[in-house]
Amino acid sequence: MKLRTTHEHRRTGRWFAAAMGALLALCVPLAQSPALAAIEVGSPVYVGAKQGYGGTGIFPIWAETPPDPSAPGEPEAWAYCLENQVSARTGVTGRVGDLSSYLGSNYFTDPTIQGKVLWLLAHSYPALSLEEFGAASGVPGISRNDAIEATQYAIWRYTDLTFDADWFWETPDSEAAYWYLVNGANASSGATPADFAVTASITGPTTVQSGGSLIGPFTVSTNQPSVAVTVDPTRALTDSAGAPIDATSVHNGDEIFLDLRASHAAGSATVSVAAAGASSTGTVVSVPTPSGSTPSAADHAQSMVLVAPSTATTRAAATVEWAAAPGTTPTLATSLVDASDQDRVLAWNGGTVVDTVTFQNLVPGTEYTVRGELMRQSDASGTGLTGTTTFTPSTANGSVTVTFVVPKGYAGDTLVAFEWLFEGPDATGQPIAQHTDISDPAQTISVQQEPRTPGVPTSPTDPGSPVTPTQPTVPSAPITAGTHSAPAAQASPLAHTGSDNSPALVGIAAVALIAGAALMCGRRRRTS
Known part of the structure; x- marks a missing residue:
């Protein structure tokens, strides 16, 4: 059953609601610069832009200034207005305090009213999800803006009025949810900050x-x-x-x-x-009028009350380290070879190499991952050539292989396989064993030098046309045996290969001709 005042109060309420409706625009954002902090009493928070209908709304609150305020992501908390007739400011830094830090002068200074407002926060959106609030208020499927409007009007009902007013409802759902909240708050003895402590x-x-x-x-x-x-x-x-x-x-x-x-x-x-849940619900945010100033009772922007969303959690953590079980520390040994011929020399233009990783002291049935990388022995720098094998050993000691593909470009290099062993299906976290000896010959492979390309042969010289020999010239003196001086004149040589003996041959031919001529002359004399 909805609670109503007398006829006179209703008429007064409508007049007051109309007057206050003109003032609702005061609860709109005025942009300024932010600061950062954590959501706890005494710390600063960043107040984001209002969300909801034009006359009512809710403000996102961040523990730290978002890196990009235009796309801030999900806030840590939300806040409703506590002072209907004071302008709200956003994009600014407010400071969180307990209920005693409230700077306003309206009815929220009364502990009884504070208890009513805290009850409203605990039973409305966003402390409840929209689905939960819709089911509780009898308005299944209520929209977010209607839920916000109902809650904000209910808060102002206690902070700025002493009676039930006819607000300017956007929808019947908003009005129905409002009356659910007001009826519940009236029937309740209220809530305290301790009720929200988590x-x-x-x-x-x-x-x-x-x-x-x-x-x-x-x-x-x-x-x-x-x-x-x-x-x-x-x-x-x-x-x-x-x-x-x-x-x-x-x-x-x-x-x-x-x-x-x-x-x-x-x-x-x-x-x-x-x-x-989170303990921030029910704390008050005081906002300065000029950015960077200290808000006071005489000079402050809209005061707000925080509410943690239904998804909020309070977290804590503890970290522990442990040593390996005595005598069971895992160990690795490796042997790297060329996959094509099982030696430790790889062709100059690359190929596939296989590293056999021998392990000891693993837990049978536990999944492990071994990850390897080929390193340059010259400076121990990584090549980026990696291989990974995930396996589940059936015995504590055994071996697995890791394959690496070496592309062209490593001719003349000496490569060394480094291996790391991890517990689990991937190579993340801290390795439980490793073998990273840059000088270990068993995990080293040499890449051949690139062969040199021989020079291109030149074309043979054109021998030209054969030269016709001329009549040999008779030497000025006989050639004495053992003498190697050249004749006075010499015919042009013919095209030939091998050693050039033409001068000697010409001399011999000349002697033969002279001897033949003398013989012919002798015969003629005898005949005559």
């Missing part, structure tokens, strides 16, 4: 931890019915007896453990708890 913490073990065992205990503390626990990197959670627990419902005082009974390697993990 605590969650976790403490880690104080003794030395080692792999192959249960790591803990981690002790959870909270004032909520339960908290959710997560582990990074993921590990199974157990109780002190090693039995699995429901990580989504851990209670105050519970002691939990990480199950590392099947993992003997050293490592670390962060255990986090998350409780629904």
